[in-house]
Amino acid sequence: MNFTRYVLWVLGLVGSVIYAQSQWVQLNSPVTTNLYGVQFLNPDTGFVVGAQGTILKTTDGGLSWLNIQPPALTSDLYDLHFWDASTGVLVGSGGLILRTADGGQTWNPIASGVTDALLTVSFSGSVGIAGGTSQTIIRSQDSGNTWMVIQTGFFGGSFQGSYMLLSSNGYVAGDNAIFQPFFGWSTDGGLTWDFNSFYFNGSEGDLTDVVFLTPQNGFATGSVFDGTGAISSTTDGGMNWSTQPFPSALFALTFPTNSVAYAVGNQGSILRSTDGGATWQSEASGIGNDLRDVAFVDTALGYAVGFNGVILKRTQPGDTTAIHPVAGTIPQRASLEQNYPNPFNPVTSIGFRIADFGFVKLQIFDLTGRKVKTLVNKKLAPGTYTMLWNGTDSSGKKVSSGIYFYQLTFDNQPIATRKMMLLK
Numbered sequence: 214m215n216f217t218r219y220v221l222w223v224l225g226l227v228g229s230v231i232y233a234q235s236q237w238v239q240l241n242s243p244v245t246t247n248l249y250g251v252q253f254l255n256p257d258t259g260f261v262v263g264a265q266g267t268i269l270k271t272t273d274g275g276l277s278w279l280n281i282q283p284p285a286l287t288s289d290l291y292d293l294h295f296w297d298a299s300t301g302v303l304v305g306s307g308g309l310i311l312r313t314a315d316g317g318q319t320w321n322p323i324a325s326g327v328t329d330a331l332l333t334v335s336f337s338g339s340v341g342i343a344g345g346t347s348q349t350i351i352r353s354q355d356s357g358n359t360w361m362v363i364q365t366g367f368f369g370g371s372f373q374g375s376y377m378l379l380s381s382n383g384y385v386a387g388d389n390a391i392f393q394p395f396f397g398w399s400t401d402g403g404l405t406w407d408f409n410s411f412y413f414n415g416s417e418g419d420l421t422d423v424v425f426l427t428p429q430n431g432f433a434t435g436s437v438f439d440g441t442g443a444i445s446s447t448t449d450g451g452m453n454w455s456t457q458p459f460p461s462a463l464f465a466l467t468f469p470t471n472s473v474a475y476a477v478g479n480q481g482s483i484l485r486s487t488d489g490g491a492t493w494q495s496e497a498s499g500i501g502n503d504l505r506d507v508a509f510v511d512t513a514l515g516y517a518v519g520f521n522g523v524i525l526k527r528t529q530p531g532d533t534t535a536i537h538p539v540a541g542t543i544p545q546r547a548s549l550e551q552n553y554p555n556p557f558n559p560v561t562s563i564g565f566r567i568a569d570f571g572f573v574k575l576q577i578f579d580l581t582g583r584k585v586k587t588l589v590n591k592k593l594a595p596g597t598y599t600m601l602w603n604g605t606d607s608s609g610k611k612v613s614s615g616i617y618f619y620q621l622t623f624d625n626q627p628i629a630t631r632k633m634m635l636l637k
Contacts, residue, residue, distance in 0.1 A: 236497070236527070236603075237483065237498050237499060237517070237525045237526065237528075238499075238525065238528065238559075238560050238601055238603040239499060239525055239559045239560055240275045240276075240524045240525065240560055241278075241554060241557070241560060241561075242522040242523065243269065244263070244267055244280075245521050245522040246263050246264040246267045246521075247263050247264040247505070247519070247520045247521065247522075248261055248263035248264075248267065248506070248518035248522060248523070248524065249262060249289070249292065249505045249506060249518070250262040250290065250291060250292045250293045250303075251293075251506045251507070251508045251516050251518045252293055252294065252295055253509075253510050253515075253516055254297065254298055255510060256274055256510050256514055257271070257272055257273055258270075258271070258272050258298050259274075259275065260293055260295060260301065260317070261518050261524065262290035262291070262292070262293050263289070263290060263518070263522075264289045264290075265287055265288075265289065266282050266283070266286035266287050266288055266289075266290060267280075268280070268281045268282045268286075268303065270316070270317050273599075274526070275526050276553070276562045276599065276601075277553075278524075281317035281318070283311075283320050288307060288309050289305050289306045289330075290304070290306075290309070291304060291305055291306075291330070291331065291333065292331075292333045292334045292343075293334065294357075296336070296356065298316055299316045300312075300313065300314050300356070301313055302323070302334060302341075302357035303320075303334075304325075304331035304333070304343050304345075306330045306331075307329075307330065308325040308326070308327040308328045308330070308331060308345075309322070309325070309331065310322065310331065310343070310357070323357065323358065323359070323360065324359075324360065325343070325351055325360050325362075326351060326360060326361070327345070327349050327351060327362055327365045329345045329346040329347045329349045329366075330345050330371075331343045331344070331345040331351075332344060332346065332372065333345070333374050333385075334375060335375040335377045335383070336356070336357070336377055337378065337383075338380050339353075339354060339355055339380075340354050340402045340403070341353045341357060341403075342363075342383050343375065344372030344373070344374070344385045344387065345371060345372060346371040347365055347367050347368075347369075347371065348364060348365070348367035348371065348395075349362075349364065350363040350364050350365075350372065350397070350403070351363060352403040352404065354402065363403060363404070363406065368390055369389065369390030369391075370387060370388050370389040370390045371387045371388060372385040372387035372395075372397070373386065373387045373388075373419065373420065374386040374387065374421055374422035374423040374433065374434075374466075376423050376424055377403075378425045381399075381400055381401060381402050382398070382400060382425070383399040383402065383403045384396070384398050384399075384425055384451070385397040385398075385406075385423070386420035386421070386422065386433045387419055387420055388418070388420065389410055391417075392417040392438065393410040393411065393417060394410065394411055394412065394413060394419060394420045394433075394435055394454075395408065395409075395410050395419075395420065396408065396409050396410070396451050397409075400428075409451055409452060413435055413445065413456045413458070414443075414456050416437050416438055416439070417437070417438045418435050418436050418437040418438050418443065420433045420434070420445070421433075421434045421435055421436055421462075422463075423466070424466050424468050426471050426489075429448055429449060429450050430447070430448055431447050431450075431451060432444060432445070432446050432447075432466060432490050433445045433446075433454075433466070434463035434464060434466045434476050434478070435462075436464070436478075437458070437462070440461075440479075441458060441459065441461065441462065442461050442462045442463040442482070443456050443457065443459065444457045444459065444463065444466070444484075444493065445457075446490055457493065459478075459484065461478050461479040461482040462479045463476050463477065463478035463479075463484070464477065464505050464506070465478075465504070465505060467507050467508060467509055469510075469511055469512045469515070471489055472486075472487060472488060473486065473487055473512040474489070475509060475515060476493070476507070477504035477505070477506070477507045477517045477519070478503070478504060479503045480501050480502075480503065481498035481499070481501050481502055481504060481519075482495070482498070482504070483495065483496040483497075496527075498525060500525070502519045502520045502521055502523040503519050504517045504518065504520075504523070504525070505518060505519050505520070506519075509527075513527065513528075514527065515527040526601075528601070543568065543595045544566035544567065544568045544595065544596070546566070547565070547568050547621070547623050548565065548566045548628065548629065549564075549565045549619075549628055549631060550563070550564035550631075551631055551633075552564075552602075552619070552631065555634060556633075556634040556635065557604075557633065557634070557635060557636070558604070558614075558637055559603055559604055560601055560604070561601070561602055561635075562599050562601055563575065563588070563599070563600045563602060563619055564598065564599045564600075565597075565600075565621050565628075566596070566597045566598070567593050567594070567598070567623065569595055569623075570592065570593070571592065572592050572624050573590075573591065573592070573593045573621070573622070573623055574587065574589060574590050574620075574622045575589035575590075575619065575620070575621050576620050576622075577617055577618070577619045578618045578620065579612075579618075580616055580617075584607075585606050585607070585612060586602070586605065586606050586607045587607065602619075604635050612635065613635075613637075614635050614636055614637040615634070615635060616632060616634050617632070617633055617634075617635060618632055619631055619633065
C-alpha cells in the first residue's frame with residue numbers, strides 16, 4: 214500500500230454518485246425520533262418528517278441532513294408533499310398543516326379546520342386531499358394555501374393513506390369503526406366521496422397506504438389484526454379487492470413505474486415487485502426497526518424511513534456500478550477526499566475526482582494490508598464521484614470496528630491513500 218497526500222473533498226463539480234451492488238444501506242441520521250414520511254424530488258434533494266416536529270432536508274442524496282425544524286415546533290408530523298425544492302406542505306397531529314415557499318427556511322401554519330390528527334396528504338397539481346383520524350377528509354384546490362373540510366368527527370376509524378391520481382380522481386384508505394379495511398374514492402377532485410369496506414381474506418385490519426395506477430387499477434398496503442401484513446389490489450376502481458398475505462404488517466407503498474413497486478413495514482421488512490404487483494420478493498434491509506414510508510426517484514434508487522430515526526437508501530441494482538451525473542466543471546487533477554463522517558457507524562461516504570478518462574480502482578484495506586473490499590473497479594469518465602461504504606467486506610459480512618485504509622488508483626498508478634475509523 215502507498216500512503217500519500219490528503220485532499221479535501223469539494224462537492225458541486227461534474228461527477229457522479231456511485232453505489233455498489235444492489236442493496237439497502239443505513240444512512241447516518243441526525244435524529245433518533247420516529248420518522249413517518251419521506252419524499253425525494255431527484256437523486257439529491259429530499260425531505261423527511263417525523264415525531265416531535267422533526268423536519269430534515271438533504272441536497273446530497275442523504276449523505277448529510279439539515280435540520281429545518283422550527284424552534285417551537287413539537288407536534289408530530291406524519292406526511293408531506295413537495296411540488297419542487299421550494300414549495301411544500303406538511304401535515305400532523307391536532308390538524309396541523311405547515312407550508313413553506315422557501316425550501317423549509319420558514320414555515321407558515323395553515324388553517325385546516327379540524328383538530329384531528331392528519332396522517333396523510335397527496336396532491337395532483339394544485340388539487341389535493343389530506344386524511345386523518347375520525348375519518349377526516351379535507352381538500353385544497355390552491356396548492357395547500359387554503360383547505361375545505363369535507364368530513365370529520367366520525368366515531369372510530371381513520372384514513373392513513375391518500376393518493377391523487379389526477380386532479381379529479383382521489384383515493385383514501387384506512388379503517389372504519391368496526392375495524393374493517395376501509396376505502397374511499399372521489400371523481401370530482403375530493404368534493405364528494407363513495408366508500409367501500411372489505412376484509413383481508415376474512416380478517417379485520419386497516420389499510421395503511423394506497424396507490425392507483427389508473428382509475429381502475431389500484432393497490433393498498435395493510436396491517437391485519439394479528440400483526441401480519443397484506444397487499445390488496447383492485448381492477449374495478451375499488452369495488453372489489455383481492456389480498457396477498459405477508460408475515461409483517463406493511464405501512465407504505467410506492468410505484469416508481471407501473472411495473473416496479475416497493476412496500477415497507479414492521480421489523481425492517483421490504484418487498485419489491487417487478488411485475489406490476491402480481492408477485493413480491495423480499496429485500497434485506499439489514500435492520501429490525503419498523504419502516505413507515507418509502508420513496509423512489511427511479512426504479513432502483515430509493516429511500517425508506519422508520520422508527521428511532523432510521524433512514525435507508527437503496528443503491529443501484531446489479532453487480533456493476535451505477536453512475537448519476539452532477540452538474541459542474543471538470544476536475545483539473547485526480548484526488549481522493551477524506552471520508553465523511555469519520556469516525557463512522559454504520560455508513561460513510563468517500564469522494565474522489567478524476568481528470569481524464571481511465572481505469573479507476575477504489576479499494577479498502579485493514580491494518581495488516583489485507584484487501585477488505587473493492588468499491589470501484591471500472592473505467593470512468595472525468596468527474597467527481599462519491600461512494601458509500603457500509604462496513605461490509607467483499608462477501609457482504611460486517612467487518613469489525615477499527616482503523617481501515619482506502620486507496621484510489623488511476624490506470625494502475627496510486628493517487629492517494631487515506632485512513633478512516635469504523636466505530637460500533
